[in-house]
Amino acid sequence: MGSHWQSGDAKTQAARIIHILASLLTLVVGLIHVLQKKPRVHWPDKFTDDLNAATWRATMFSLAPLVLVDNWTAVAMGIWGLLAHMKQAGSFLGAPTVDMLNAGVYLVIMGLWATIAYAGGIGVIFSCVTFLGALVCLILAFVDNQSASLALN
Numbered sequence: 001m002g003s004h005w006q007s008g009d010a011k012t013q014a015a016r017i018i019h020i021l022a023s024l025l026t027l028v029v030g031l032i033h034v035l036q037k038k039p040r041v042h043w044p045d046k047f048t049d050d051l052n053a054a055t056w057r058a059t060m061f062s063l064a065p066l067v068l069v070d071n072w073t074a075v076a077m078g079i080w081g082l083l084a085h086m087k088q089a090g091s092f093l094g095a096p097t098v099d100m101l102n103a104g105v106y107l108v109i110m111g112l113w114a115t116i117a118y119a120g121g122i123g124v125i126f127s128c129v130t131f132l133g134a135l136v137c138l139i140l141a142f143v144d145n146q147s148a149s150l151a152l153n
Contacts, residue, residue, distance in 0.1 A: 015136045019097065019103050020082065022107055022130040029078070032122060073113060077113075096148075
């Protein structure tokens, strides 16, 4: 495939490409979800009135666990899946692509909790790619459990 990608047979390379594509599609789903929130800032009549709690903080930019997880799960998992394909990923960031078994399990989790659940029909359609990738990776895990990383520079 070229000097910038990790070598492997066609099946392994296909699984790696599906994995990075699924991660990219999940990131797109997450960004669509975030953009649909449309946070707004209102200027209050009385300077100390907290009008922006409902339209800004509680809508999107909250550290409350339910808001934070709901708004940013798909974005975070998509970015993590993409970063895992970098040569410099390290042990934590590279965990989703250590081998085909990890990659398959990661794609199942990403599909269920970060892709299918967001952005309506787009999330459902994009999750098909994610679950296809999971199936391919899990099959390859039992045939030849190689690294699932493209090891991009």
